[in-house]
Amino acid sequence: MAGKFRTIATEEAWSIPEVAKELQKISRYPGNNADLLLVRGVYDGETGYGNMGFLDGLLDTDRRLKEMDEFGVDMHLLALTAPGVQMFDADTATELAILSNDRLAEVIKAHPTRFAGLATMPPQSPKRGAKEMERAINTLKLNGFMINSHTNNEYLDNPKYWDLLEAAEALDRPIYIHPRAASDGMSGPLRDYGMDSAMWGYGVEVGTHAVRMMAAGVFDRFPKLKIVIGHMGEAVHFWLWRITFMNSRAQKIDRAPKTELTMADYFQRNFAITTSGVEDPLALDYSIRKIGVDNVMWAIDYPYQPTRPAVDFMNAVQLPDADKAKVYGGNAERIFHIG
Ligand code: 1WB
Ligand code: MN
DSSP states (O other): OBTTBOOEEEEEEEOOHHHHHHHHHHHTSSSOOHHHHHHHHHHOTTSTTTTTTHHHHHHOHHHHHHHHHHHTOOEEEEEEOTTTTTTSOHHHHHHHHHHHHHHHHHHHHHSTTTEEEEEEOOTTSHHHHHHHHHHHHHTTOOOEEEEOSOBTTBOTTSGGGHHHHHHHHHHTOOEEEOOOSOOHHHHGGGSSTTTTSTTTHHHHHHHHHHHHHHHHTHHHHOTTOOEEEHHHHTTGGGGHHHHHHHHHHHHHTTSSOOOSSOHHHHHHHHEEEEOTTOOOHHHHHHHHHHHOGGGEEOOOOTTTSOHHHHHHHHHHSOOOHHHHHIIIIIHHHHHTTOO
């Protein structure tokens, strides 16, 4: 199928040595906070997945291009891997976001047909974060933004972060909400059996984030804001009927704020999803039928998922060519302004 469609993988993890070094330090802290489990998984060769080669995959551009070439992947939409800069203090986060956005722009400049990129948002200092978002689009020509879910256990429905949402809306670029470990209040029962991870916890974390934003009425304030969520929409749209029904009930008894639109309407208007890490044709079929073929984008989740099965999955999907072209790359061109 390579060559027939433009293939743009939309949730592709990347890093720079300076950020990796800071996260490696954090990975050696004592305790078993859920985020420590996540960073140990990548940076600690003694435990977890640190020996699975993820770090090389994140840092090594040649290896990445070789794997893309081998399986006919035209482009990776790159973003600094989870948890981004969100475990650092505000100054470090802002500095490292600026540095990694500069580096991202350099990689793209060196390989303009192979890479596009989502800028790292440093949410800890929203005013500086919003300024960096503006620079990332207007000066660095990046394609949108990545946030790794909660920051210090707070979510984007919190008005303290609305400078960031205002910036994204004004710049007409989406915010991709990628997982990190579940926030402290939610993570307890997720820590056993490996469930804190991509197995379950990451999806619960981002799904909760998305539903919080809709139920809080964030999209009445920012009607043009576009949010992208991966892992087949973190299953939110599979629950959409019930979320919508029960939110309307919660509104009637004043347990949820009144909103201009229903939850289903917000999901349809303000969200798009990617397939990252869910190579299940039935789930894709449901997604396309539920939210429309214009709102679903293909992704690999490199280097956490292997490329070959992600490509084989999409090649085998039964869809008219015009629709497959949209999922494989056309929607990403539109949503992320990829030329
Ligand atoms: C994994 C996946 C680990 C992701 C991550 O840590 C991230 C994993 C930064 O599968 O172990 C991801 O981005 O999906
Ligand atoms: Mn990912």
